Amino acid sequence: MNKCDVNDLALFGGTPLFQDALHVGRPNVGDRLRFQARVDAMFDRRWLTNNGPNVVEFERRICEVTGAPHCIAVCNATIGLELVIRAFGLTGEVIVPAFTFVATAHALSWLGVQPVFCDVDPKTHTIDPKSVETMITPRTSAIIGVHTWGRGCDIPTLADLANRRGLKLIYDAAHAFACGTAEGMVGVFGDAEVFSFHATKFLNSFEGGAITTRDPALADRLRRMRNFGFAGLDSVTSTGTNGKMTEISAAMGLTSLESMDTFIDVNRRNHGIYKREISAIDGLSLYEFPDEVRSNYQYVVAEVEPARTGLTRDTIVDLLIAEGVLARRYFYPGIHRMAPYGSGAAAPVSLPVTDALVQRVMQLPTGTAMLERNVTDVCDLLRFICRQSEDILHRMNPERLHCVAS
Ligand SMILES: Cc1ncc(COP(=O)(O)O)c(C=O)c1O
Incomplete structure (x- = not known):
């Protein structure tokens, strides 16, 4: 990855890491x-x-x-x-x-x-x-x-x-x-x-x-x-x-x-790389699946702890999207807070775990459209972003993004 300092980040005018965007949920196509x-x-x-x-x-x-x-x-x-x-x-x-x-x-x-x-x-x-x-x-x-x-x-x-x-x-x-x-x-x-x-x-x-x-x-x-x-x-x-x-x-x-077994093998490989790399980044953790039961590994869910990364999940997602990594927050803001259910007369109930997860969770791209090196590049980018968190916070207009430095 050819990014040396914060100015190389696409959000601040650098060249996006991926010209062809990496999507969450890009379809797997069989024979x-x-x-x-x-x-x-x-x-x-x-x-x-x-x-x-x-x-x-x-x-x-x-x-x-x-x-x-x-x-x-x-x-x-x-x-x-x-x-x-x-x-x-x-x-x-x-x-x-x-x-x-x-x-x-x-x-x-x-x-x-x-x-x-x-x-x-x-x-x-x-x-x-x-x-x-x-x-x-x-x-x-x-x-x-x-x-x-x-x-x-x-x-x-x-x-x-x-x-x-x-x-x-x-x-x-x-x-x-x-x-x-x-x-x-x-x-x-x-x-x-x-x-x-x-x-x-x-x-x-x-x-x-x-x-x-x-x-x-x-x-x-x-x-x-x-x-x-x-x-x-x-x-x-x-x-x-x-x-x-x-x-x-x-x-x-x-x-x-x-082709189901191939799809699962690729997902498992991608998940394994994400797990190895993300576990070494302070403040990020990967949702894991128990080894003893079968999984399709179709979701790569990372949790962000802003107190340790120095950046909120939303800031990290914005930085990734600018680079062509179309990470997604998931189930935000929780159904209990969506317009048909949590507004007007229907005041949203407080659900502490859901309320925390919707602020912390992001979904990263996987599936057969992702090459092994794409996964390692995304991980390198995440590591770079977290290492540069202070400079990123300095560069950002505080009104524009959702930064937390605590
Ligand atoms: C948890 C959950 N339930 C229901 C659905 C709806 O599925 P469909 O798009 O096949 O109607 C989805 C689709 O993404 C889902 O993730």
Whole structure:
């Protein structure tokens, strides 16, 4: 890296380190020829949607990977969550973590169910069962846990809590395809789990999602609800929506599955480099995954401790973005503080762990678009930025950026 002093930083007029920006969530693309062959076969069949053979095969493969007995592929995870919420007839309040992507809460409020926000565990970033327990009221009908960053929730404690309090237990597994827990693979827990195969996920079907469950009756109901409530050609037995996955999405999903091990290997390699390098930078730490369970390593989450780096997370993100490293703050400012949920009459609750994490967490680029040397360059840049923190603070217009020198 050819940066010697603070003036070389792109934010202060230097040349950006990366001419081609490095993105968080840049899609992994599997074997194009395999994909194109599937698309040709799809056109030959002239079967583009409505539970075609690609969708059926994709569902079968998802069952194999997760061990779930039933899988219902859907057009995206948000609709998948909505279908599950509808299928259970949830009403009143549902407890969800505030430290998650906004879709987890939107799926509820879109259907007239009130999301109630609880806190997360500071180490795992997943839903904190103790916080859940304090939020339960007579109006509570369910808990939605989120396997954040692919890390399984505290499944035994949540199962016990839901059981004791007579609540449905749903998992938003959008991040956690092919991830394990001490209790088994994600996909077989709670009353249902919902995966996302959005283009930014490590395994994608352009847009897409899947619901898995052990309950055959629920699977049946979900299949009908996914297709306008049709039980047969002209027999509509329930209300429903259009949540179907298309054949071209399933073709992409199947092709992605064939390269899944490579995607995970690259993510694991990148994560290992980030871990080695970032652990040597004072004030930065990397979110780690336990070695004993499977992970897809699709998220590289660094936490910034401004008292030690001398710079806030936001300043570091601004410096990185100027260099072409499109780091992202995540789940900022917490759903409980987003306009639909935390303003006006609905004063935001105070959730200390979430409130701290949304200030400290940043996501760094990974995936198959990142070369090994890109990862080491990003780490060198981070080290340089942290070493130059005092000069950076001097250079910055204090009004413009969010600097903390304490
Ligand atoms: C935790 C979480 N839940 C739900 C979703 C929504 O998934 P989709 O884009 O497939 O609707 C996402 C998407 O990023 C997510 O990260």
